[in-house]
Each structure stands twice: as structure tokens, then as C-alpha cells.
Amino acid sequence: MTLLQSWVASANRADTQFPLNNLPYGVFSTAHSDPRCGVAIGDMILDVQAAEEQGLIAIAEGPVFDVPFWNEIMELGPDTWADLRAQLTALLASGSADQDAASALLVPQSDATMHMPFLVSEYTDFYAGRHHATNVGTMFRGAENALPPNWLHIPIGYNGRASSVVVSGTDVRRPWGQLKSPDHDMPAFLPCRRFDFELEMGAIVGSSSDGPVSVDEADDMIFGYVLLNDWSARDIQAWEYQPLGPFQAKATATTISPWIVTKAALDPFRVDTPAREFELLPHLRDTGPMLYDIELAVDLAPAGKTATTIARTNYREMYYSAAQQLAHHTTSGCPMNSGDLLGSGTISGAEKHQRGSLLELSWGGKEPLTLNTGETRSFIEDGDTVTMTGAAKGNGYQIGFGLCSGTVQPALPNPYER
Ligand code: CA
Numbered sequence: 002m003t004l005l006q007s008w009v010a011s012a013n014r015a016d017t018q019f020p021l022n023n024l025p026y027g028v029f030s031t032a033h034s035d036p037r038c039g040v041a042i043g044d045m046i047l048d049v050q051a052a053e054e055q056g057l058i059a060i061a062e063g064p065v066f067d068v069p070f071w072n073e074i075m076e077l078g079p080d081t082w083a084d085l086r087a088q089l090t091a092l093l094a095s096g097s098a099d100q101d102a103a104s105a106l107l108v109p110q111s112d113a114t115m116h117m118p119f120l121v122s123e124y125t126d127f128y129a130g131r132h133h134a135t136n137v138g139t140m141f142r143g144a145e146n147a148l149p150p151n152w153l154h155i156p157i158g159y160n161g162r163a164s165s166v167v168v169s170g171t172d173v174r175r176p177w178g179q180l181k182s183p184d185h186d187m188p189a190f191l192p193c194r195r196f197d198f199e200l201e202m203g204a205i206v207g208s209s210s211d212g213p214v215s216v217d218e219a220d221d222m223i224f225g226y227v228l229l230n231d232w233s234a235r236d237i238q239a240w241e242y243q244p245l246g247p248f249q250a251k252a253t254a255t256t257i258s259p260w261i262v263t264k265a266a267l268d269p270f271r272v273d274t275p276a277r278e279f280e281l282l283p284h285l286r287d288t289g290p291m292l293y294d295i296e297l298a299v300d301l302a303p304a305g306k307t308a309t310t311i312a313r314t315n316y317r318e319m320y321y322s323a324a325q326q327l328a329h330h331t332t333s334g335c336p337m338n339s340g341d342l343l344g345s346g347t348i349s350g351a352e353k354h355q356r357g358s359l360l361e362l363s364w365g366g367k368e369p370l371t372l373n374t375g376e377t378r379s380f381i382e383d384g385d386t387v388t389m390t391g392a393a394k395g396n397g398y399q400i401g402f403g404l405c406s407g408t409v410q411p412a413l414p415n416p417y418e419r
Contacts, residue, residue, distance in 0.1 A: 002269040004398040006095040009107070011043030018392065018401020019043055024089050025260035025402070026225070028069050029113040036069035036116045041260055041403070042093050045107040049089075052106055057099050058088045071119045071261060075207040075224045076339040082207065082224065086265055115259035115403075118227075119205065121166045122340035124255065125330060126201075126231055126247075127158040129321040129346035131275070136349060136361040141239070153279050156321040156329050156346075159247035166255045166342060169405050175383060175412040176253040178237035188240060192412035195235035195366065196381045199347040200299050200357030200389055202316050203229035203257055204323035206341035214331045217288050220324035222337070226267065226293070228258040228389045228405035229344050235360055235380065255344070258389070258405040266400050270294045270393040272317045274325075285329060291322035297348060297391045299357070301372065304384030304408075309372040311362060314348050314355040316391070383411040 005021035006013055012020050019025065019041040029046055030036045039046040050066040052058045060081060065073040074085060092103050128134055138147030175196055181188040207224030231251060238250030271290035295316040302308035326343055347357045356362045359380050363369050366379035381387065388406040392399040
């Protein structure tokens with residue numbers, strides 16, 4: 002696959018995240034417009050609500066862009082997804098007959114505020130990166146018991162909180178919680194002292210299901226992917242439940258990037274899952290390449306200072322694909338809804354600089370990182386901004402996701418002493 006040419010000049014640059022090959026879906030507003038659906042193209046956004054109103058694109062079941070979220074398209078299924086993508090590609094391609102009309106509907110991204118691109122039905126987070134699970138397990142349970150006995154047979158997960166999912170750019174407040182340090186007999190209610198990020202990909206379910214689905218069917222149900230930061234309070238987590246801490250440690254916020262990158266845009270970058278020690282049971286077996294080669298990076302910037310890239314890894318490091326996770330999720334008969342969000346689990350590689358959380362990068366705080374500014378970090382300090390980026394690299398083009406960024410604000414005064 003090579004770069005597709007668009008009449009939007011900035012979409013043809015090799016360094017753009019949003020060439021015609023990408024066409025990710027978001028929701029934006031400007032000083033002159035309420036939130037509405039848009040498609041990123043180069044450094045612009047095409048207003049698809051206006052494009053539908055003017056007849057430049059048409060969906061048979063439409064109008065579908067009279068609401069500021071993408072759920073209505075997601076619910077219509079893969080044939081509609083392909084039809085819309087074909088229409089948008091033709092509209093924005095070099096030589097389009099509707100170039101003049103469409104060019105009047107472009108908004109500079111620099112003038113836009115991004116919003117949640119879809120209504121999150123429910124949020125599930127997995128624990129499916131082998132290097133991450135081994136690192137965390139070694140710290141919490143010792144090297145001999147690092148991986149739980151089920152880990153190589155099922156993608157472990159927990160049901161999270163859809164209400165906590167926010168779009169990139171939203172501030173995150175340091176939480177309070179119940180902590181117990183090893184040198185105290187009793188727990189105390191305090192602001193989190195070990196606030197962390199987790200570098201993940203989020204898979205968005207488009208088609209719903211009611212009953213068990215196969216891995217192939219699950220792959221067909223996925224609408225697209227976002228970058229995801231599963232903010233984690235490590236000291237709350239260590240006390241409430243090990244190793245996942247799947248309750249208050251994870252309930253403060255989960256940040257996603259603002260653009261849904263479709264499965265179609267990522268299709269040239271499919272890769273196989275890593276080699277397996279044990280063959281999976283038949284209903285979870287790989288039936289084709291369902292992971293993606295997406296280079297990922299995490300930057301940390303103290304307040305008012307330059308950022309340091311503190312981790313670089315790749316989505317292909319995961320042990321389970323989102324399709325396998327989704328298939329496993331349905332085995333009990335659990336219905337899945339359009340708008341369900343599945344976090345991949347923290348994506349770490351084998352090398353130290355490839356670790357996708359500060360817990361692993363600083364090895365539980367024992368090996369603080371030194372930033373470009375000369376400061377050190379074991380965990381996130383107030384005012385720090387954590388920014389994740391990702392790109393699939395093609396022949397002369399890349400498929401980007403925008404930023405997945407959040408700044409950590411100081412804890413409020415004790416909420417129970419008012
Ligand atoms: Ca997680």
C-alpha cells in the first residue's frame with residue numbers, strides 16, 4: 002500500500018498522521034459550531050454533518066450525522082462502514098468532482114476542540130501483555146509465580162467503568178484512597194502517592210452480539226482502535242486487590258485519543274500474535290493476523306517544561322489480539338453492545354525502555370527515571386503531562402491516532418473533612 006493522493010495538500014505530506022489512507026473519525030467543535038462528527042484529513046477536519054446535509058455523502062439509513070457521536074454508524078455494521086469509507090475516500094481524493102463543495106466544509110484542526118468520538122456503552126480492561134504481566138507479577142508475587150496459571154490460556158480481564166472514560170486533553174485529578182504502607186499496621190485514607198499511566202490500545206465494538214462468538218466473528222465486530230491510557234493508582238491497587246486492583250485503583254479516569262482509526266485503515270499492518278508455549282483451546286485460536294504493527298511512545302512533561310520520551314514499544318507485543326479478547330468475553334453468553342470499549346492491557350516490550358508503565362520503568366520506585374530536565378520520576382507528580390502517540394508506518398505514509406494526553410492535577414482537600 003502506498004500513499005493515496007488527496008486534493009487536501011497537507012494530507013500528501015509523508016509526516017502527516019492523517020493521509021487519505023487513514024480517514025479517522027472524531028467529534029469536534031469550533032468557536033462557530035457545536036460538537037459534530039468529522040473526519041481528519043491532513044491538518045484539516047471535514048465536517049461530515051454538513052457533508053451529509055449537502056448530499057456530498059449519503060447513508061441509506063440516514064441521516065446518521067445529525068448527532069455528535071459515531072454510534073449510529075457503528076451500529077449499522079461492516080457493509081455500511083465500507084460504504085462510508087469508499088464515499089469519503091472518493092470525496093477527498095485528487096480529481097474529486099465535489100472538491101469545491103467539500104473544500105468549503107474543511108476546518109483547520111488548530112481551530113477545533115475535540116470531544117469523545119462515541120458514547121461508551123461499557124468498558125472492559127484486559128491484562129494481556131506478557132512482558133507487563135511478568136514484570137508486575139514478579140514485583141507483586143515473585144519471579145517463580147509471576148504469571149498466574151491461567152494467563153497463557155485465557156486473556157484475563159475485568160469490567161471497568163464506562164463513566165470514567167475521557168477524551169485526550171481532559172485533566173485528571175489525583176485520587177484519594179485507602180492505602181497501607183508496609184511499615185504501618187493499619188491503612189490510612191490519603192491522596193495516592195504512586196499515580197501511574199498504562200499504555201494501551203482500545204478496541205471499539207461496532208456490531209453487537211448476543212451469545213458466544215468465534216474469533217473471526219469478533220474481528221468482524223470491531224469498528225476501530227484508539228490509544229488508551231488506563232490511569233492507575235498503584236498504592237490503592239496494592240492494598241485493595243492483587244495483581245489487578247480492578248476497582249478504585251482504576252476508576253479515576255481512562256483517557257482515549259480523539260480519533261477512531263478504523264480497522265480498514267489498519268488492515269495493511271496486520272501481524273500475528275507471538276509464538277505460544279501452549280496451544281489455545283480451539284475457540285480462542287488465532288485464525289489469521291489480528292494484531293497490528295503500531296509503534297507507540299510515551300512522553301512525560303513536568304509542568305511548564307519540555308517532554309522526555311520515556312517509553313517506546315509496539316502493539317504487536319501483545320499475547321492476545323482484541324478479537325481473541327472479545328471472543329473470550331462472549332463465551333459465558335455475555336452480550337456485547339455497540340460502543341463497548343476493550344482495553345488491550347498494558348503494552349510492554351522485553352527491553353527496559355519498552356515498558357508501558359512507570360511501575361515497570363522505575364521497578365516499583367526502586368530505579369527512578371531521569372528526565373531531560375534533570376528531574377527524576379518514580380511515579381507521576383502533580384502538573385505532569387503524560388502524552389501517548391502511535392503510528393503504523395507504511396510505504397511513504399503513516400496512520401496516526403492523534404494524541405492521548407492528560408495532565409495530573411493535585412488532589413483536592415480531603416473530601417470527607419468539609
Ligand atoms: Ca490496564
